[in-house]
Amino acid sequence: MNTSIDPITVEIFHNHLLAVAEEMGVTLVQTAFSTNIKERRDCSTALFDGTGQMIAQAEHIPMHLGSLLGAVEAVLVKYGRAGIQPADVFMTNDPYHGGGTHLPDITLVTPVFVGDRLIAFVANIAHHADVGGKVPGSTSGDSISIFQEGLRIPLVRLAAGGIVDEDVLGFLTLNSRTPAERQGDLYAQIAANTVGSRRLGEVVAKYGLDRFDRLCEMLLNYSERLMRAGLTGITDGHYHFTDYMDDDGITLNRPIPVSVAIRKTGSEIEFDFSESSPQVSGPINVPFNALFATVFYCLKVIVGGTVPSNHGIYRPVRVVAPAGSILNCTEPAPVGQRIDTCQRVADVIFGALADAVPDRIVAASNSSVTTATFSGINPSTGAYFVYLETIAGGSGAHAGGDGMDGVQVHMTNTSNLPIEALEMEYPLAVMRYAFRKDSGGAGEFMGGLGLVRTIEALTDGVVFSGLADRQQIAPWGLRGGKDGLPGRYTLAPADGPERQLTSKVSNVTLRKGDRIRVETPGAGGYGDVRKRSADRVREDVANGKISSAFAARQFDVAV
Numbered sequence: 001m002n003t004s005i006d007p008i009t010v011e012i013f014h015n016h017l018l019a020v021a022e023e024m025g026v027t028l029v030q031t032a033f034s035t036n037i038k039e040r041r042d043c044s045t046a047l048f049d050g051t052g053q054m055i056a057q058a059e060h061i062p063m064h065l066g067s068l069l070g071a072v073e074a075v076l077v078k079y080g081r082a083g084i085q086p087a088d089v090f091m092t093n094d095p096y097h098g099g100g101t102h103l104p105d106i107t108l109v110t111p112v113f114v115g116d117r118l119i120a121f122v123a124n125i126a127h128h129a130d131v132g133g134k135v136p137g138s139t140s141g142d143s144i145s146i147f148q149e150g151l152r153i154p155l156v157r158l159a160a161g162g163i164v165d166e167d168v169l170g171f172l173t174l175n176s177r178t179p180a181e182r183q184g185d186l187y188a189q190i191a192a193n194t195v196g197s198r199r200l201g202e203v204v205a206k207y208g209l210d211r212f213d214r215l216c217e218m219l220l221n222y223s224e225r226l227m228r229a230g231l232t233g234i235t236d237g238h239y240h241f242t243d244y245m246d247d248d249g250i251t252l253n254r255p256i257p258v259s260v261a262i263r264k265t266g267s268e269i270e271f272d273f274s275e276s277s278p279q280v281s282g283p284i285n286v287p288f289n290a291l292f293a294t295v296f297y298c299l300k301v302i303v304g305g306t307v308p309s310n311h312g313i314y315r316p317v318r319v320v321a322p323a324g325s326i327l328n329c330t331e332p333a334p335v336g337q338r339i340d341t342c343q344r345v346a347d348v349i350f351g352a353l354a355d356a357v358p359d360r361i362v363a364a365s366n367s368s369v370t371t372a373t374f375s376g377i378n379p380s381t382g383a384y385f386v387y388l389e390t391i392a393g394g395s396g397a398h399a400g401g402d403g404m405d406g407v408q409v410h411m412t413n414t415s416n417l418p419i420e421a422l423e424m425e426y427p428l429a430v431m432r433y434a435f436r437k438d439s440g441g442a443g444e445f446m447g448g449l450g451l452v453r454t455i456e457a458l459t460d461g462v463v464f465s466g467l468a469d470r471q472q473i474a475p476w477g478l479r480g481g482k483d484g485l486p487g488r489y490t491l492a493p494a495d496g497p498e499r500q501l502t503s504k505v506s507n508v509t510l511r512k513g514d515r516i517r518v519e520t521p522g523a524g525g526y527g528d529v530r531k532r533s534a535d536r537v538r539e540d541v542a543n544g545k546i547s548s549a550f551a552a553r554q555f556d557v558a559v
Contacts, residue, residue: 005214010222013207013215014308017056020199021045024124025058028192033184034129036388039421040414042127045192047200048072049216050119053311059413068123070289071107074098074155075121086113087162087197089190092155093131095146095338096331101290102338103150104128104138106186108158110193112200114209122196124189128182130386132175134506136375137388139336141249141467141504143283146332151175159190177375177384223312228267230303231316234356236264241351242275243344243364246472248282249337249504255473256280256326258344262352271295271349273321273328282504283336284469285329286345288321294342294411295319298349302360337504339411340469343367346410347476354478359399363441363524364475365409366393366450370468370487370520376461378427387426389417394440394448394484394523396475403448403523405435405545427458436485436519438546442554443481443525444532449545450487450520457510464491464508470521471503481525482554490517529555 024045032038046057090109092099112120133150173179239262244255259275321328354361375386395404419430432454440447474483492498494513537557548559
């Protein structure tokens with residue numbers, strides 16, 4: 001009997017795995033309760049083999065990779081293969097013990113059995129709008145400890161044999177301001193894993209147990225070969241770049257360095273972040289798993305978007321960050337807004353490799369997950385609500401053209417919450433939602449525009465908290481391109497003058513008629529401004545992307 005496996009079969013197998021992961025994602029989104037998951041799709045799904053190696057990840061949120069990797073490994077370490085039973089569901093969110101990268105991200109892991117043999121795992125992660133903590137929404141700009149950021153969930157068995165442990169569930173929901181929503185979202189996560197386990201079992205039945213294991217190993221080896229081949233396209237050498245966070249929101253009212261030294265040799269590469277800042281008092285610290293996920297996102301962008309996302313791509317790569325640094329923090333450092341720092345990590349990696357692979361690098365993007373959280377009592381229902389939104393910005397210009405306007409970039413990939421859904425569920429009104437004129441950096445190719453979103457409170461007592469960066473340090477341009485505009489938060493009271501808020505602000509109580517205006521950063525331009533034709537500049541003015549004054553000032557074009 002011929003037992004050989006050809007490359008076409010491996011590719012078909014890979015797509016079968018992706019289909020399972022993607023169906024899990026669809027199930028989670030369509031059954032979730034919260035707007036953050038059912039509308040904004042702040043969730044991810046992945047599959048792992050029986051040893052805990054990731055074999056497929058659906059294209060959702062790059063940041064979630066770090067959480068998924070840590071959780072499956074933690075299940076195997078804590079329970080061992082003998083302690084894992086069919087239809088078990090394990091839950092965790094703790095960044096310091098293999099559970100995630102910040103507390104609102106709750107990960108669920110389910111084993112997949114064929115008979116009595118553990119052959120794989122399915123896992124998903126979802127951002128829950130509130131898991132306790134000192135402020136509604138849990139992530140606070142003035143947190144100085146992870147204990148202020150919400151409930152830490154050690155790795156626990158949420159369900160055994162398919163039966164949910166109501167005591168564990170009750171412990172979690174009691175610590176949230178929106179318990180019914182938490183319960184609904186968790187059951188949606190359980191449903192997603194149930195679908196994934198069943199579908200992956202069908203894949204195993206199609207190929208057979210032994211063939212499934214061999215195909216998994218061949219897929220990992222294939223991804224490793226593709227990654228190594230892609231790395232050979234980067235010129236050998238040492239590369240360095242430093243960028244900065246605005247501040248830590250607490251004690252450091254000054255730029256905080258994020259720095260990388262890249263050493264590329266043959267088909268291997270090392271990323272050394274030792275020159276970055278020590279960990280800080282505020283919530284912008286990064287657990288190592290989150291740094292790890294960011295590095296691999298960048299490599300996928302640079303060396304090949306067609307390389308399958310699995311454990312094989314990690315083999316040629318080394319990541320170095322000292323314990324106790326901002327990119328490998330130690331407990332109990334707060335980590336709630338770790339994603340903004342990871343956005344800066346992406347910028348410094350791209351900045352460092354701008355000369356090595358100039359045709360694949362974008363100028364600095366908005367690179368801030370500009371968050372607006374509103375909470376309070378909804379007078380129409382009498383229930384407490386937490387509305388969480390991350391508002392997009394500009395994408396960096398590049399050698400092939402202008403950057404995109406109003407998009408999420410790098411480590412996040414959420415959609416916006418439609419105005420109709422927002423106004424139907426919360427006592428809020430969106431007064432303006434538009435591109436932010438003149439926010440993209442000038443150049444031969446223009447940086448993308450940020451957004452303006454103005455939200456009015458329709459009742460007294462609504463509480464606003466904001467978390468952002470790139471409100472002091474502008475997104476940089478490349479090859480002579482100009483910087484994009486930084487972002488800002490503004491409070492416009494119904495009966496007084498407006499004032500700018502800080503980039504990390506908590507517990508601003510609004511009265512009826514008060515407005516919060518969120519302006520997100522644009523992005524850097526690319527190339528000499530003199531190479532952009534006057535006709536294109538006039539077209540930008542006609543399309544409302546830039547003003548006549550901007551055209552005259554940046555391009556010396558009169559409109």
